[in-house]
Amino acid sequence: MPVWQQVLEEINDPNFVIICAAEDVGGEAVAGPIFDAANPTYTQVVDVDHIISSAFNFVNVPSSAWIDEEGRIVRVDEGSYSKIHTISNGDQSIEFGNDVYTPALKDWVANGAASKHVQAPTTVASNIRVHSFDQLKADAAFRLGNLFREHGEADKADHNWAMARKLNPESVNFIRQDLTLTDEGSAGASFMKMRGRYESEGIDYYRPLDFQT
Amino acid sequence: MAKAMMANPELRNPFKTTPVHPEGSTTVLYQGKKIVLAETGTSGSLLVRPDDLPAINGFELKPEGACYNDLCIPLAANMLVEADGREWFNLTAFADLLEQPWVADTQARVWSFAEMPTKRESTMVNAMAPDFEVTDRQGNVVRMADLKGKKALIVTWSSW
Numbered sequence: 014m015p016v017w018q019q020v021l022e023e024i025n026d027p028n029f030v031i032i033c034a035a036e037d038v039g040g041e042a043v044a045g046p047i048f049d050a051a052n053p054t055y056t057q058v059v060d061v062d063h064i065i066s067s068a069f070n071f072v073n074v075p076s077s078a079w080i081d082e083e084g085r086i087v088r089v090d091e092g093s094y095s096k097i098h099t100i101s102n103g104d105q106s107i108e109f110g111n112d113v114y115t116p117a118l119k120d121w122v123a124n125g126a127a128s129k130h131v132q133a134p135t136t137v138a139s140n141i142r143v144h145s146f147d148q149l150k151a152d153a154a155f156r157l158g159n160l161f162r163e164h165g166e167a168d169k170a171d172h173n174w175a176m177a178r179k180l181n182p183e184s185v186n187f188i189r190q191d192l193t194l195t196d197e198g199s200a201g202a203s204f205m206k207m208r209g210r211y212e213s214e215g216i217d218y219y220r221p222l223d224f225q226t
Numbered sequence: 227m228a229k230a231m232m233a234n235p236e237l238r239n240p241f242k243t244t245p246v247h248p249e250g251s252t253t254v255l256y257q258g259k260k261i262v263l264a265e266t267g268t269s270g271s272l273l274v275r276p277d278d279l280p281a282i283n284g285f286e287l288k289p290e291g292a293c294y295n296d297l298c299i300p301l302a303a304n305m306l307v308e309a310d311g312r313e314w315f316n317l318t319a320f321a322d323l324l325e326q327p328w329v330a331d332t333q334a335r336v337w338s339f340a341e342m343p344t345k346r347e348s349t350m351v352n353a354m355a356p357d358f359e360v361t362d363r364q365g366n367v368v369r370m371a372d373l374k375g376k377k378a379l380i381v382t383w384s385s386w
Contacts, residue, residue, distance in 0.1 A: 014381060031379045034360065039237050041363070041384045048363065057363045064258040065382055067341065068358040077381040084260060084374050086353045093381050122377055137353035149340040150327030156255050157329055157338035165243030169331065176329070189386055198233030199386035224248070 015051040015093045020115055025101070028082070029122045031055035034065040036074055038187055039193070040158055062159055066186055067152045070142040073185040073219055079121060087121065087131045089140050092219035105205055109218075117224045129225045140220065144181070151181035231385040246334055254282050254317075255338040258360060266314075272330070272337050273307055273314035282317070283339070292320065297344065299324065 017031050033055050035044035041059050048057045058065070065071070069078050069089060077093035078086050094110030121128040132140070158173030178187045188207060189199040197203060211218050247253045252266040254274075261282050267273030277285050281363040285292045291300040292315075302323060307314045318337070323327050327340040341356075359369045 017379075017381065026377075028375070029379075030373065031381065034380070034382050036382050036384045037386070039385055041233075043237065044235065045363070047385055056366075056368060057235035058360045058368065059363060060360060060382070061260050064358055064360050065380060068356040071382060074382045074384045077376045077379060080355045080370075080373060080378040080380060081350050082375050082377060084355050084370065086349070091352075093379075112378075115332070118379065125377070127236050136352060141350060141353075143350070146325060146327055150329060151292070151329055153255070153329045153338040153340040156258075157331065159334060160246065160253070160255060160260070160336060160338070161331075161334075162239070163241055165239065165241045166246075166334075167239040169334070170239075173329070181260055186384075190384070193234055193384075193386040194238035196233055196235050200232060200334060 014048060014053065016115075017055060018051045018053045020118065022057050024122050026120055026122055030060065032065075034058040034060040036060050036063045036066055036190070038162065038190060061188060062156045063152070065188075070144050070148075071186070072142065072181075072183050076219070079118070079130075081126070085134065086137045086141075089137055090142060090220050091222055100200055107205075107208060113222065113224050113226075140221075141184075148181040148183070150180075151177040151184065151187065154180060155187060183210060220223070246336060252335040252337070255336070256283055257339075257341060257358070266335075267307070267310075268332065268335075269307050271316050271318045273309070274317050276306075276315045279315055279317075283342075285320075287315070294345075352382060 014033055017033050021031050033053070035048070035058065037044045037059065038061050044059045066076070071090060075093045076090055079088040081087050091114065092111065093114050094168070095115045096110055096112050097108055098110045099106055099108050117130045121130050155177035158170045158177065160189045161173065162170035165190050174187070174191055178191065181187060189204065192199045192201065192203055247262045249274065252262045252263045254263065263274060265275060265276055267350060274282065280286045285294045289296045289386045298329045302319070304319050307316055316329060320337060322343050324344050326342045328337060330337045346356060355370050357370050359374050
């Protein structure tokens, strides 16, 4: 995550902090080296249970929230990329990311409530995904699966992860997290099929960015 | 065909089989916390000692009900249970009252609770950042309340 270290250094404001959370059941073994490669001074969390995603009803990574000094969310649930990326798998490739997020973030840190990127509480509240009872229950099932996995109970882990995916089919996190632990990986045929379905059915992979220009 | 991206099949089941908790104990999962209870009563419901309640979900029993900060929930008749000469708090009935989802593996004696919708109301209505508590890689507990007075970017990512 060198990009967030670079952003932190460029902003260089002691009253601005970054909490960077790896939503990853692979834990420290997987996320730790990636963090370390960035030589980060921001707060690093290996969030095996996806606590942060659950708190903000995120369903995909990377996702983010901006919190002001009073603890109020001023933007939420946006695909927080610093540039446009391309990933390829065989003869298929997809583009993702954006180049407007980081400049907007810097503007907010510099200008606070006067930034044009600050959203009203009513707008923020409407941008937070409303999760149903079943979607919240999916979080509980996911964590139960994690506990069983950590204790070598593979069948029970898979049973509860499958329950989580069924209860919250909108969660790209749950789907791709599971694919990560398969031979095909998180960007293989199953992922491409899911992306294709999202596009054909008009489902947003991320909530659309709506920064003012 | 290109090599599968970010595939870690060896990580699917990397752990040896170990007991979830000491025999006879019960484990409760709540918002990233794992609470092992030495004594519980079960009868389809999860009955916990009232003294264990604060460690589980932050609530404590007061004359006016089960209270968390300024929020007090009057107790229904089925929430305080007498059994074996002791008083138990029916945690699953309390969760059901608050429409708090939970799942359980009763054979393994593990209950996992989602966040209470009641605790999320200020986020969903007033856009106040939700309470959360996580531990960073240095072992420090990070709470939303600790960030007050600073601007914060909370950002998720993954290795996948």
